[in-house]
Amino acid sequence: MARLSDAFIDDLLARTDIVEVINARVPLKRQGKEYSARCPFHDERSPSFTVSPVKQFYHCFGCGAHGTAISFLMNYDRLEFLDAVDDLARRAGIEVPRETRQHNENSDAKELFAALEAATQFFQKQLASSDKARAYLDRRGVDERIRAQFAVGYAPDGFSALRDALGTDARRMNLLERVGLFSKNDKGNVYDKFRDRVMFPIHDRRGRPIAFGGRVLDADASPKYLNSPETALFHKGRELYGLWQVRQANSRIERLIVVEGYMDVVALFEHGVTQAVATLGTATTPDHAELLFRNAPDVYFCFDGDNAGRKAATRAMESVLPRMRDGRQAFFLFLPEGEDPDTLVRAEGAPGFDARLQQATPLSQFLFDSLAADVNLATLDGKARLAERAKPMLAQIPDGAFGDLMRQRLTELTGVGARESAPTTHVPAQRAHRSPAVPAPRRSLVRSAIALLLQKPALALQLSPPYRFVALRQPGVELLTELVALVSARPDIATGALLEHFADRDEAPALQKLASHEMPGDEARWHDEFLDTMAQIDRQVLQQRIDELQAKQRDGGLDEQDKSELRALLAASMR
Numbered sequence: 001m002a003r004l005s006d007a008f009i010d011d012l013l014a015r016t017d018i019v020e021v022i023n024a025r026v027p028l029k030r031q032g033k034e035y036s037a038r039c040p041f042h043d044e045r046s047p048s049f050t051v052s053p054v055k056q057f058y059h060c061f062g063c064g065a066h067g068t069a070i071s072f073l074m075n076y077d078r079l080e081f082l083d084a085v086d087d088l089a090r091r092a093g094i095e096v097p098r099e100t101r102q103h104n105e106n107s108d109a110k111e112l113f114a115a116l117e118a119a120t121q122f123f124q125k126q127l128a129s130s131d132k133a134r135a136y137l138d139r140r141g142v143d144e145r146i147r148a149q150f151a152v153g154y155a156p157d158g159f160s161a162l163r164d165a166l167g168t169d170a171r172r173m174n175l176l177e178r179v180g181l182f183s184k185n186d187k188g189n190v191y192d193k194f195r196d197r198v199m200f201p202i203h204d205r206r207g208r209p210i211a212f213g214g215r216v217l218d219a220d221a222s223p224k225y226l227n228s229p230e231t232a233l234f235h236k237g238r239e240l241y242g243l244w245q246v247r248q249a250n251s252r253i254e255r256l257i258v259v260e261g262y263m264d265v266v267a268l269f270e271h272g273v274t275q276a277v278a279t280l281g282t283a284t285t286p287d288h289a290e291l292l293f294r295n296a297p298d299v300y301f302c303f304d305g306d307n308a309g310r311k312a313a314t315r316a317m318e319s320v321l322p323r324m325r326d327g328r329q330a331f332f333l334f335l336p337e338g339e340d341p342d343t344l345v346r347a348e349g350a351p352g353f354d355a356r357l358q359q360a361t362p363l364s365q366f367l368f369d370s371l372a373a374d375v376n377l378a379t380l381d382g383k384a385r386l387a388e389r390a391k392p393m394l395a396q397i398p399d400g401a402f403g404d405l406m407r408q409r410l411t412e413l414t415g416v417g418a419r420e421s422a423p424t425t426h427v428p429a430q431r432a433h434r435s436p437a438v439p440a441p442r443r444s445l446v447r448s449a450i451a452l453l454l455q456k457p458a459l460a461l462q463l464s465p466p467y468r469f470v471a472l473r474q475p476g477v478e479l480l481t482e483l484v485a486l487v488s489a490r491p492d493i494a495t496g497a498l499l500e501h502f503a504d505r506d507e508a509p510a511l512q513k514l515a516s517h518e519m520p521g522d523e524a525r526w527h528d529e530f531l532d533t534m535a536q537i538d539r540q541v542l543q544q545r546i547d548e549l550q551a552k553q554r555d556g557g558l559d560e561q562d563k564s565e566l567r568a569l570l571a572a573s574m575r
Helices: 006-014 018-023 069-076 081-092 098-104 107-128 131-139 144-149 161-166 170-178 243-249 262-270 286-295 307-323 341-358 363-371 380-394 401-414 429-434 445-455 457-462 477-489 495-501 508-516 523-555 560-574
Strands: 029-031 034-037 049-052 057-060 153-155 182-184 190-192 197-203 209-216 225-227 255-259 276-278 298-304 329-335
Touching: 006 069, 006 081, 006 495, 018 034, 018 049, 018 057, 018 069, 057 495, 057 508, 069 081, 069 495, 107 131, 107 153, 107 161, 107 170, 107 197, 107 209, 131 197, 144 262, 161 170, 161 190, 170 182, 197 243, 209 262, 243 262, 243 276, 243 286, 255 262, 255 286, 255 341, 262 276, 262 341, 286 307, 298 307, 307 329, 307 363, 329 341, 329 363, 363 380, 363 401, 380 401, 445 457, 445 477, 445 495, 445 508, 445 523, 457 477, 457 523, 477 495, 495 508, 523 560
Parallel strands: 255 276, 255 298, 298 329
Antiparallel strands: 029 034, 034 049, 049 057, 153 197, 182 190, 197 209, 209 225
16 A cells, blocks of 8 residues: 655645534534534543644543544544545545555556456346345345345356356456456366355445355255455455445444344344344454454344354454453353344344343453353362463453453452452551651653643744754653654644554553643743753753763763863853
8 A cells, every 4th residue: 555645644634624524423512722522432421522623633531532533534434544534635625646546546456346346236137037046035034125235146056157247358257266256176167156146245344345255045055155265355354244234324333243144134134233244254353353343332242052152252252352442342142042143133123132132241251251161169279270261361451441340350259369459458657657758759851841742743843953852861752852853854743643643652642641631821831831841851961961971080080071071061050
């Protein structure tokens, strides 16, 4: 993918009114210099979501969601990066650089997508003319509306129907083979991969078909489902069937229900449960888990209640645990023997299926129940075994309330960790009397400088190289140096874009917290305070060098050059 230049992104964000973009989707109310609303990314009763037109970024004090207008569109409208950029560029009346478009919409990819679209239309036409396939869908209760919504089709019986219709020349044959629509036997003969199957196109996040799943009409035939092989456009561990349709059907996705088959997704939609997706013949992968939580805060996994279903649930749990940030929830619904979401929703309707979801097992309970399945918690040995099994699992949970509560639950079950977490109830009087008072920490000048730069990045342009402060050996100096260099290279950068630069870095949470604070005073005061802060930091650098030379003098003496430098520094420090 060709990378958009920083200059283009800065210019785009500078021309974008983030308040206008967000207010079109989430009603905002003015509060002083900023705007507020109830957060669109988590449930809350009082507004904790703020939008700053000056800093050009949004921040939620409740769930931590933050970013620029680009990231808001990506998260709220569920757009890919380039689609969000295109949307804002159209609003601002500017063109995305042609070379970027050409790299990201290369002719080869276009031809592959075109081949898949042609195959989708071919299968739909075949369904329209096949009494057998339409009768099958009628028996399964899939009406015309749902068939159109999912672009359901039919691959006719025979070995060359698709090839004869679309493989009109060597180039077309090559394209159809590359997108996984042909198979080849030992003799090298090419034939249609999908034959006598109901066809379910798999769409990407922009609604383009990238692969197919085919289901047999005869219940005794096998394999029951046949999926496209992995191709340049399709990676089954990264895609979810039905996600495109879920996005189109829901302005805001509160939950996602993960099922196993295409027909399960279609049947749930048929009965008004429009949040169902399916993994594509594979276990839930980490990429699946991330994709699920990017789209919904609550995820329900529906599996058979047998051993295979519980193993699949365990795999899903292992993929989900490292992504269980606060505000996210995962549940596991185990179905009665012989039932699947398709049969259940037809028998019980959407209310009945929703009632089952309400009784689903929370991730926390499923984890401890699974780990303790063969453990006797009435014995110390059993408690120790559960603790050893649980610790590496809990270590994967991100820091936050959920992780704390899970560790607390482990302590309740086993007693392990109770000593470390128990509050101190007695301090010897003599020791408490002798303990010296701990002085309040001094305010960090480096932190103050960083905080001011986050309020008004252009302040860095007041500094002239060479920068003396880079020699200071204190926490945060490297970050301050990087911020100054970044603003020097991108003079028009706003706070939001500055934060995006550090989005995947360890420093991101601290920077976001500093940027979200409202500094007292106006820009003129910030200007004076920043220059004064940097002057104090420079004096610290000067004193640091004086201390180094004086230590060297005590240890072994100074040469003439050192003595001359020390005299100059001492004189400078007296000014």
